[in-house]
Amino acid sequence: MNFLRPTLLTLACLLTLPIAANDLPSLGDASSALISPQQEHQLGRAWLSLVRGQVSQLSDPQLKDFVESSVYRISETSELQDRRLEFVLLDSPQINAFAAPGGIIGVNGGLFLYAQTEAEYASVMAHELAHLSQRHFARGLEAQQRMQIPMMAGMLAGIVAAAAGAGDLGIAAIASTQAAALQEQRRFSRQNEQEADRIGLVNLEKAGYDPRAMPSMFERLMRQYRYDRLPPEFLLTHPVSESRIADTRNRAEQYQGGGASDSLRYQLMRARVQVIYEETPGLAAKRFRAMLTENPKLDAARYGLAIAQIKRSQHQQARETLQPLLSKAPNDIAYNLAQIESDLAANRLPEAQSRVERLLELYPKNYPVNQARVDLLMKQGRIQDAERALDQLLKRRDRDPDIWYLVAEVRGLSGNTVGLHQARAEFFALVGDYDEAIEQLDFAKRRISNNFQLASRIDARQRELIEEQRLIQQMMR
Numbered sequence: 001m002n003f004l005r006p007t008l009l010t011l012a013c014l015l016t017l018p019i020a021a022n023d024l025p026s027l028g029d030a031s032s033a034l035i036s037p038q039q040e041h042q043l044g045r046a047w048l049s050l051v052r053g054q055v056s057q058l059s060d061p062q063l064k065d066f067v068e069s070s071v072y073r074i075s076e077t078s079e080l081q082d083r084r085l086e087f088v089l090l091d092s093p094q095i096n097a098f099a100a101p102g103g104i105i106g107v108n109g110g111l112f113l114y115a116q117t118e119a120e121y122a123s124v125m126a127h128e129l130a131h132l133s134q135r136h137f138a139r140g141l142e143a144q145q146r147m148q149i150p151m152m153a154g155m156l157a158g159i160v161a162a163a164a165g166a167g168d169l170g171i172a173a174i175a176s177t178q179a180a181a182l183q184e185q186r187r188f189s190r191q192n193e194q195e196a197d198r199i200g201l202v203n204l205e206k207a208g209y210d211p212r213a214m215p216s217m218f219e220r221l222m223r224q225y226r227y228d229r230l231p232p233e234f235l236l237t238h239p240v241s242e243s244r245i246a247d248t249r250n251r252a253e254q255y256q257g258g259g260a261s262d263s264l265r266y267q268l269m270r271a272r273v274q275v276i277y278e279e280t281p282g283l284a285a286k287r288f289r290a291m292l293t294e295n296p297k298l299d300a301a302r303y304g305l306a307i308a309q310i311k312r313s314q315h316q317q318a319r320e321t322l323q324p325l326l327s328k329a330p331n332d333i334a335y336n337l338a339q340i341e342s343d344l345a346a347n348r349l350p351e352a353q354s355r356v357e358r359l360l361e362l363y364p365k366n367y368p369v370n371q372a373r374v375d376l377l378m379k380q381g382r383i384q385d386a387e388r389a390l391d392q393l394l395k396r397r398d399r400d401p402d403i404w405y406l407v408a409e410v411r412g413l414s415g416n417t418v419g420l421h422q423a424r425a426e427f428f429a430l431v432g433d434y435d436e437a438i439e440q441l442d443f444a445k446r447r448i449s450n451n452f453q454l455a456s457r458i459d460a461r462q463r464e465l466i467e468e469q470r471l472i473q474q475m476m477r
């Protein structure tokens with residue numbers, strides 16, 4: 001993670017330069033530079049592609065699916081009007097989460113390490129959704145009277161820096177990049193944080209969680225780092241004060257209670273993250289085993305042990321570890337997918353196939369299940385079938401670079417050269433490399449002999465990408 005930071009900071013500086021130099025780039029007449037909600041949406045997505053190109057991500061389908069579905073569910077009872085959300089799951093063990101204009105939600109893997117229950121995790125996400133629903137980004141710039149594209153670029157740069165490990169929960173880092181331009185920002189930021197806590201808490205309760213999880217998480221973070229000379233940057237830029245805790249505690253206590261505090265599903269996902277950030281799978285196995293000795297009923301620890309064993313290629317042990325879980329919950333997605341992963345790695349393909357087929361009948365639209373199907377088909381050498389399965393997956397995840405990456409690979413193997421270059425173009429655009437994306441479409445066009453329709457479709461897509469690139473260059477000017 002650390003090696004990425006210089007690049008990130010460079011990018012951040014690049015983006016903030018015009019503002020720091022107090023010399024706002026001219027974008028023609030000033031009114032044309034005002035940001036409309038549609039532009040905010042576009043810029044948010046353009047910015048997301050820059051982040052994806054700069055910060056390494058976790059491409060675990062189950063974790064991605066959990067974050068997406070949980071946040072969508074929380075957003076249903078939020079004040080957010082525009083619920084076209086996009087997600088990025090960053091590969092960092094530091095605690096962080098952020099929201100960016102245009103409906104971008106970012107989460108570090110580390111949030112799962114720090115949030116001990118699903119309600120604690122949800123309290124952070126509800127807080128982030130509140131920043132979005134209250135349009136704190138636009139409102140933070142009210143001192144400037146109107147939101148301009150370079151302003152937004154500056155703010156987004158702050159979030160890139162935040163994504164690297166600092167940050168809010170975002171806003172504080174943004175404040176620092178804007179300090180010269182916005183004297184009022186500190187006060188604004190504290191107000192925004194209070195408001196996000198307050199509105200997030202209401203949302204948390206409406207979404208069916210125990211609202212007391214929010215002050216609990218704050219309290220634990222504060223206790224944990226009270227005497228620490230070097231707390232995580234998250235806490236430096238986003239201080240958890242006694243009064244903030246007291247305030248949320250008081251508000252939370254006003255609710256009847258009865259909300260959910262945790263779920264097995266969350267603990268299973270948390271175990272996956274713990275395996276990722278443990279020094280070695282061996283150490284992870286040791287830790288989960290110790291937890292099981294203390295409490296043999298801890299299903300999440302048993303699951304974590306199985307995942308660690310699969311990582312160590314101990315497939316027989318993994319099967320034995322998973323067996324009691326699968327007999328207790330034969331339809332559980334996570335347990336079955338773990339067994340499939342182990343079977344694929346151990347080349348037990350017929351067994352993997354029957355399990356995949358059963359899961360598909362139960363959960364035909366589930367992303368991780370469909371991903372397992374593609375993995376199986378690839379392993380079986382059924383490339384054409386894998387290509388078709390991926391096309392199905394693309395219908396629901398056409399902005400997921402992980403999927404486009406795989407699509408390119410599979411189309412290459414199946415000899416679909418035009419499709420390969422198209423897929424590469426989509427992948428590169430999603431990770432912010434527009435030059436490469438546009439060039440890939442040139443390659444695709446050269447490969448087409450006499451399919452006029454396809455050629456004009458590719459032309460049209462190329463023009464869209466050129467326009468998106470122009471937008472980004474405008475942001476970075």
Ligand SMILES: [Zn+2]
Nearest residue numbers: 168169193196
């Ligand atoms: Zn915040």
